[in-house]
Amino acid sequence: MSELQLKDFYDGFRNPDVIGGLAKLINEEAKQLPHPINIMEVCGGHTHSIMKYGLPQLMPQNIKFIHGPGCPVCIMPKERIDHAYILSQQEDVILVTLGDMIKVPGSKGSLQDARAKGADVRFVYSPLDVLKIAVENPEKKVIFFAIGFETTAPMTVALIDTVIKRGIKNIFFHINHVTVPEVMVELIDSRDEHVDSYNNRIDAFLGPSHVSVITGAKIYEKFPKEYNRPVVVSGFEPVDVMEAILMLVRQFNEQRCELEIQYKRLVSYEGNLKAQQLVEKYFEKADLFKWRGLGNIPESGYKLKNEYSELDAQIIYDAILPKEEIEDHKLCICGDILRGMANPPECTIFGTACKPSSPLGSCMVSSEGACAAYYKYGNLLK
Amino acid sequence: MCLSIPSKVVEINQELNLAVVDTMGVTRKAGLDLVEEGSVKVGDYVLIHIGFVMNKIDEEDALESLKVYNEILEKLDEEERERLVLEDDNCENRTLQ
Secondary structure, X not given: OOOOOOOHHHHOOOOHHHHHHHHHHHHHXXXXXXXXXXXXXXXXXXXHHHXXXXXXXXXXXXXXXXXXXXXXXXXOOHHHHHHHHHHHOOOOEEEEEEHXXXXXXXXXXXXXXXXXXXXXXEEEOOOHHHHHHXXXXXXXXXXXXXXXXXXXXXXXXXXXXXXHHHOOOOEEEEEEEEOHHHHHHHHHHOEEOOOOEEOOOOOEEEEOOHHHHHHOHHHHOHHHHHOOOOEEEOOOOHHHHHHHHHHHHHHHHOOOOOEEEXXXXXXXXXXXXXXXXXXXXXXXXXEEEEEOOOEEEEEEEEEEOHHHHHHEHHHHOHHHOOOOOOOOOOOOOHHHHHOOOOOHHHOOOEOOOEEOOEOOXXXXXXXXXXXXXXXXXXHHOO | OOOOEEEEEEEEEOOOOEEEEEEXXXXXXXXXXXXXXXXXXXXXXXXXXXXXXXXXOXXXXXXXXXXXXXXXXXXXXXXXXXHHHHHHHOOOOOOOO
């Protein structure tokens, strides 16, 4: 199997001729669709890819994208960012988080603002970098503000495992890991206040790429079975997405409703069992997790198990961390966008009061949010 | 956030449980904590996410996908050629030499 080069994993799945060829097939076969379909790409990485490569422009009239809530940075509620901000203000604390969190605004400002005001906030590429910071600063408490979906939770847990095994005493954790299936259920199975009916706008799901590498496709089994929504787990490259859409079109045309994997080179049904076991060893589901723009969703986030509470910054600093809820910005329609009821340009503050440099709502915060992707690439859309 | 990068393993450090990988010319280290011991070898293609190897890339499946895409292109090319020939055959203004 020496035929494959590293560059094939990039170029092979971005080939414009193949994108064009698949677009032709999609347009041809979509003529047989029994009804127009709205496909939700759950994951922010997909949203970014879809907008970057202009895939909506390649779709026939009867296929639309709905951009989902799969950007863990975007959905981080202000309350939790305030936690990070407050922790960073403590005299003997170094607050460490991944670079994605830099500019996300809480009610007191972003972590970048905290840093500008003199707090010791550090942005790292990998949780492994936290070890180095802790060793170099033995007199400080190093708090890792952990974020991300199922993709990233195992890496936080690998750090926890190392901290425990090596008996490191100055690393603590503020856990903000969220999970995908619960928010998918929320989006299709919850009554939305606006129209007082179940959300029928989402006909099918494009399953996340790298969440699924860890969890396996099995976590989506219930969507075709119980909710009558087909799921195709797709890779992030534009050719992957186009092939996955063709697979969905064929399911509708053949009156099938199934879970399929397009991203076979990395995703299996069972996923990475070692990573799953490690996550289960240290984490359990929190009763509720508040998603910015969507509100509280049951069992959609992780917390540290009780036996590891001596590492849990939320417990250690409980006395100084605020509990009251903070409302989202009144004019922001991120909740509607995430439910597929509106597109970013329909928001009155899109691109005016709310921009990537000064985001007011969740979807503008990171480049994977629907609004930020529209702001950057959406000028081609009609 | 969940973006990850295909890379090639160039070295394994068993003592530190790390792989040294090449990501399109950039060399970096990645933890092997999340994969079964001994499952990743030098020369393997892997997916890296925030400093850890997430999984091996199945080369056979990748090759199979690329092959299918080529077949799609060939089929479309053929249809396009047939269409042009047909168009040419039906051209009314052509004068026979």
